[in-house]
Amino acid sequence: MRTATRGALAGSAVGAVALALVVPSAAEASATRSVRQVVPDSTAPSRVVVPARSLAEPRPAVVERVVIGRSRRGRPILAFRLGDPDATRSAVVIAAMHGNERKPQTILRTLRDGRPITGLDLWVVPSANPDGVARKARRNARGVDLNRNFPRRWKRSRRGVTWSGPSAASEPETRAMMRFLRRVAPDQVVSFHQPLYGIDTSGTGNRPLARRLAKHLKLPRRSFSCGSGCYGTMSQWFNHRLDGQLVTVELGRSPSRAYLTRTAPTGLLKALGGTRS
Numbered sequence: 001m002r003t004a005t006r007g008a009l010a011g012s013a014v015g016a017v018a019l020a021l022v023v024p025s026a027a028e029a030s031a032t033r034s035v036r037q038v039v040p041d042s043t044a045p046s047r048v049v050v051p052a053r054s055l056a057e058p059r060p061a062v063v064e065r066v067v068i069g070r071s072r073r074g075r076p077i078l079a080f081r082l083g084d085p086d087a088t089r090s091a092v093v094i095a096a097m098h099g100n101e102r103k104p105q106t107i108l109r110t111l112r113d114g115r116p117i118t119g120l121d122l123w124v125v126p127s128a129n130p131d132g133v134a135r136k137a138r139r140n141a142r143g144v145d146l147n148r149n150f151p152r153r154w155k156r157s158r159r160g161v162t163w164s165g166p167s168a169a170s171e172p173e174t175r176a177m178m179r180f181l182r183r184v185a186p187d188q189v190v191s192f193h194q195p196l197y198g199i200d201t202s203g204t205g206n207r208p209l210a211r212r213l214a215k216h217l218k219l220p221r222r223s224f225s226c227g228s229g230c231y232g233t234m235s236q237w238f239n240h241r242l243d244g245q246l247v248t249v250e251l252g253r254s255p256s257r258a259y260l261t262r263t264a265p266t267g268l269l270k271a272l273g274g275t276r277s
């Protein structure tokens with residue numbers, strides 16, 4: 001059941017407010033001036049920051065930048081739209097939902113900062129858990145494992161490395177991602193993790209997409225069990241609620257720089273149906 005309409009997110013039903021964005025993280029702060037900048041709700045600050053370095057470092061692949069929500073500590077969660085908004089195929093790629101699994105961020109940033117993309121309407125979210133990334137920790141600032149906090153098959157669990165939180169979708173990062181995925185309604189979603197090394201084929205993951213990802217990312221297809229059983233994961237929620245398919249990709253512990261900046265970005269685009277001009 002697809003509910004979102006494609007096209008720019010600005011002015012959509014969630015009340016986006018154009019031209020209001022604060023970007024405190026220098027690492028994420030240099031999109032081009034011509035890029036549409038949007039925050040998704042009226043509670044966000046209205047100060048506009050256009051970093052000086054943006055003029056010297058244009059990002060020709062980026063056509064839109066959106067703050068999809070804020071972390072528990074108030075850090076913005078940024079999504080970058082790359083490529084062709086009118087393409088028939090669409091995809092969202094997510095990294096660092098676990099803040100100590102940061103290597104895949106390089107793949108997304110390489111695509112974001114590279115050449116224009118054609119044949120695919122692609123969004124990348126390089127830092128889905130910015131508080132965890134800042135602390136190099138798996139969980140968010142409240143100690144919740146965001147990949148156990150989604151409302152599909154959510155259950156209470158012990159406070160620990162996979163704590164599912166006090167209730168389903170209790171965390172702002174979880175709600176931001178749900179809202180964003182509902183609005184974009186992508187055909188394909190890839191969620192990057194580490195370090196189990198493989199393409200997850202368990203659950204309802206799209207078999208053809210999993211096959212393409214395995215081939216082009218040069219990873220084995222495997223079935224991961226979430227350790228103590230899967231509950232409240234993003235893939236369980238997405239694959240049950242939306243039309244597209246989400247596949248979880250686990251890189252190894254120490255992928256090489258060449259893999260992260262060349263093999264994987266190129267392979268990911270191929271698997272999703274896009275090319276770089």
Ligand SMILES: [Zn+2]
Pocket residue numbers: 098101192193194
């Ligand atoms: Zn993970």
